[in-house]
Amino acid sequence: MASAPQPLVEFRGVEKRYGGGTRPAVAGLDLTVAKGEFLTLLGPSGSGKTTTLMMLAGFETPTAGDIMLDGRSLAKQPPHKRNMGVVFQNYALFPHMSVSQNLAFPLSVRGMRTQDIAARVDEALALVRLDGLGHRRLDALSGGQRQRVALARALIFEPDLVLMDEPLGALDRQLREKLQAEIKRIQRALGLTIVYVTHDQSEALTLSDRIVVFADGAVQQIGSPQSIYEHPANAFVAGFVGENNGLAGTVTARDGDVCEVRLDGGEAIRATAIGNIAPGARVVTTIRPEHVGMDNGIDSYCNRLDARVDELVYHGDHSRIRATLPGGATLTICAPRGRGIEPAEALPIGWCADRCFAFPADDWVEDPLGDAQ
Amino acid sequence: MTPSISVQPGSVRATRMPRRWWTFALVAPLLLFLLASFIVPVLMMLSRAVTDHELADSWPKSAAALSRWDGEGLPDDALARTVAAEMLATRQAGTLNRVANRLNYDVVGSRTLLYLTADRMAAGAPGNSLADLVRIDPRWANRTYWSAMRHAAGPLTSYYLLASLDRRIDADGNIAAVSREQAVFVDIFLRTFKISLVVALLCTMLGYPVAYLLASLPERRANPLLILVLLPFWTSALVRTTAWVVLLQTNGVVNGLLEQAGLIDAPLQLIYNRLGVYIAMTHVLLPFFILPLYGVMKGIEPSAMRAASSLGATPLTAFLKVYLPQTMPGVAAGAIIVFTLALGYYITPALVGGGADQMISGSIAFYTNQSLNWGxxxxxxxxxxxxxLLMVFAGRTMARTVPA
Known part of the structure; x- marks a missing residue:
């Protein structure tokens, strides 16, 4: 990441309402994108992230506010003058053209000479590792190859900005991870500025320099992957990004950042208070599975509880324990390697208050992607 | 015995074969129905274009003798005697009509010549030599009549096909143009192709924007419009055409409106001419263009147009280079359907066209229903x-090279 990034794009109080809708699709959006940055718009479907991207590309018009590119307003700029490469979820390739013709399209509409185009097309094919496939028809390509063509086509005319709308959504997991690495490699090699839309939080954490978390048309948090993951700004972010346990309870006391919470099952724990919560407030306390310790590891932790193992869930490279607290709440814990776990076994667990956050209970969403797909 | 789990290739084929027969058996009733009710009758009908059996059926001996004659000069007395005898016999049996009509198609006047000669022989005039026949009527000394008879002796003939192209075989055996007042079919064929082509072009120009509108609207609003497009389908051809007569006639609705609006002083001639044919046929055939194109346009990803504009194409360029090429299979399909259907139209031109706007199907109907000249x-x-068939073949080739 560049140390003193130049703001390339700036959203100023942007709002988008669709005709007849009372709730805006996007509201009060202030956002900057720095040159050379990989910025991800992350959120469940209907959260406004794609609308934001489409306003930037020029396919949607903001109903209020303005979007600036290099300090100039984009309000009067039609999409074809914005010089932004867009990669669409369904590839949006031209089925009546060969791979090379697809790649040549942005160059030929810019009036480039035929022999220069051929050289650039070869370069672009090499960049996405499709050398020699230029003559192919699109229906002779796999899904991953088509996505590479779409990527190359969005890059070949050296756009100021590359926009990607869930570009890997249609691919299976292994291919997705391979192409993530590829996109990151190309972004670094060419110093691209990318605005990337996804609902996949692990994709966002892997790729991004900064992440913007969207929910209900509003920005929930903007920050680096680490800060989003380690210090979520609210319960929505805590639940949406990464795996998290949510334990409902009531605040009994507060001392600065630290508060005492009585869980609904009766256990008392200490947590870091986020936001304006006073004694008596309903909260959700969150603790990530990997931050829960057990056995001798918990001696230094202020929260120590006796859980009972329900089951061990095997994931191949790691395992998860599903456990129940004495009061009946369940939580997921990272299983340490080499320690045998038996169902119904009594398990002393604990965590430290720094890793455990108490949020106002109303933003907690149990299953944030429940009906997203 | 040990049970074997290995599958023999032969046994797989053996189990597949009956299944193939089953599928054939399922479509067999339809195939037989089509064969009996459509394919065989059509082929039998078409075979009449190249077969000639009237003379051979009625005058078998003469047909054999005519086939043996080399056609040079005038026939010998033996041939003349055979023809005269069978002419008299069929006249007395009342079946001379068939041969007389057939020969009259080729050489006008043959009919009266045959009847006159047969009647004179029945009255006692001798018919034993060519000279006897020439004494009855001097036209028997004209080789044209004998050549026509020789060509009509069958069993195969080029007469009908040549006549359809305004050509005939003259007395010397050469292909020659028929006289100008008889030459009509080439003109009608060319007119038929021209009208069909113009109608196909009109349907393309009028139908493309409609199909585009339908394809770009949300389904909820496109469906009522689609019903309007389909409306001409559900109206009988006669009603549709008559409605155009009401609208377009000299004192009709369209002329009335134009006059009231002050755009014209005297009524325009909108019907009973080529314009009327174009208007009515385009209206009737428009759905056949719009529907296939609509189907193709529905299959085009809207994001392709967005992609084109994000890549720097102006809306016009995006349309011309991305949208239009993808719709070409639909345009070709629709235009070919309209063109081929238009080739066969004759009721609409008959009702709203003038004498110079009749199409070849009108002539076919005339020969089938009125003059009964099925050849x-x-x-x-x-x-x-x-x-x-060439159009259908072209359409198939195009559909194969351009994926929809």
Whole structure:
């Protein structure tokens, strides 16, 4: 990441309402994108992230506010003058053209000479590792190859900005991870500025320099992957990004950042208070599975509880324990390697208050992607 | 015995074969129905274009003798005697009509010549030599009549097909143009192709924007419009055409409106001419263009147009280079359907066209229903069928090279 990034794009109080809708699709959006940055718009479907991207590309018009590119307003700029490469979820390739013709399209509409185009097309094919496939028809390509063509086509005319709308959504997991690495490699090699839309939080954490978390048309948090993951700004972010346990309870006391919470099952724990919560407030306390310790590891932790193992869930490279607290709440814990776990076994667990956050209970969403797909 | 789990290739084929027969058995009733009710009758009808059996049926001995004659000069007395005898016999049996009509198609006047000669022989005039026949009527000394008889002796003939192209075989055996007042079919064929082509072009120009509108609207609003497009389908051809008569006639609705608006002083001639034919046929055939194109346009990803504009194409360029090429299979399909259907139209031109706007199907109907010259009807149909099959073949080739 560049140390003193130049703001390339700036959203100023942007709002988008669709005709007849009372709730805006996007509201009060202030956002900057720095040159050379990989910025991800992350959120469940209907959260406004794609609308934001489409306003930037020029396919949607903001109903209020303005979007600036290099300090100039984009309000009067039609999409074809914005010089932004867009990669669409369904590839949006031209089925009546060969791979090379697809790649040549942005160059030929810019009036480039035929022999220069051929050289650039070869370069672009090499960049996405499709050398020699230029003559192919699109229906002779796999899904991953088509996505590479779409990527190359969005890059070949050296756009100021590359926009990607869930570009890997249609691919299976292994291919997705391979192409993530590829996109990151190309972004670094060419110093691209990318605005990337996804609902996949692990994709966002892997790729991004900064992440913007969207929910209900509003920005929930903007920050680096680490800060989003380690210090979520609210319960929505805590639940949406990464795996998290949510334990409902009531605040009994507060001392600065630290508060005492009585869980609904009766256990008392200490947590870091986020936001304006006073004694008596309903909260959700969150603790990530990997931050829960057990056995001798918990001696230094202020929260120590006796859980009972329900089951061990095997994931191949790691395992998860599903456990129940004495009061009946369940939580997921990272299983340490080499320690045998038996169902119904009594398990002393604990965590430290720094890793455990108490949020106002109303933003907690149990299953944030429940009906997203 | 040990049970074997290995599958023999032969046994797989053995189990597949009955299944293939089953599928054939399922479509067999339809195939037989089509064969009996459509394919065989059509082929029998078309075969009349190249077969000639009237003379051979009625005058078998003369037909054999005519076939043996080399056609040079005038026939010998033996041939003349055979023809005269059978002419008299069929006249007395009341079946001379068939031969007389057939020969009259080729050489006008043959009919009266045959009847006159037969009647004179019945009255006692001798018919034992060529000289006897020439004494009855001097026209028997004209080789034209004998050549026509020789060509009509069958079993195969080029007469009908040549006549459909305004050509005939003259007395010397050469292909020659028929006289100008008889030459009509080439003109009608060319007119038929021209009208069909213009109608196909009009349908393309009028139908493309409609199909585009339908494809770009949300389904909820496109469906009522689609019903309006389909409305002409559900109206009988006669009602539709008559409605155009009401609208377009000299004192009709359109002329009335134009006059009231002060755009014209005297009524325009909108019907009973080529314009009326174009208007009515385009209206009737428009759905056949719009529907296939609509189907193709529905299959085009809207994001392709967005992608094109994000890549720097102006809306016009995006349309011309991305949208239009993808719709070409639909345009081709629709235009070919309209063109081939238009080739066969005759009711609409008959009702809203003038005398110079009749199409070849009108002539076919005339020969089939009124003059009962099925040989001509079959020959004209055969000549119409050839370009039609070429269009279908072109359409298939195009559909194979451009994926929809």
């Amino acid at each position: 001509m009807a079959a020959a004209l149909s055969l000549l119409l069928l050839i370009p039609l």
